[in-house]
Amino acid sequence: MLRSLTILSIPLLLLSCGQTKEQTDISALTYREFYDLMFEDYANRIEWHEDDFNQEAKAFIVLNNKGECESENCGEKTFIKNKSTDQTIRVVVKTAFSIPNTLPYIANQFILTPGEEVYLTCTEFCINDESYTLDQSIVVAAFVTD
DSSP, X not given: OHHHHHHHHHHHHHHHTTTSOOOOOGGGSOHHHXXXXXXXXXXXXXXXXXXXXXXXXXXXXXXXXXXXXXXXXXOEEEEEEEOOSSOOEEXXXXXXXXXXXXXXXXXXXXXXXXXXXXXXEESEEEETTEEEEOEXXXXXXXXXXX
16 A cells, blocks of 8 residues: 555655745745855855945956856856966955845955956856846955965
8 A cells, every 4th residue: 555655656746846936035045044045055155234445456347257057047257367477366246236125235255366267157047937137346446464
């Protein structure tokens, strides 16, 4: 009996997977859940309230879009690179978006050693068969001094 129940349940499970896509209510997500859907590493998140605009090192920081994102049709991967050959730079990147019932932006901070490049996020945020453009801008680029 148990064996026949198991055999019958496998096709039912397979039939249910992929046929009905569960929708996520974006407005019901916590900040952390929303962040984790958009970015890989919560450790880089920073509270930035448009109060720090030091851009002394901005000429050494580049945002590059390259390579397709893992999620289908969600744009390209965005990377941040420190082009300096001898200076460590603190960078704050503001990622702005227009998603109903959410924050207007999220800020991430990186301490980039000379020549270092790190992944930020995709150029688009995809959820519930919708795609939202993410606009990244460097708001702080300051040399790190010992």
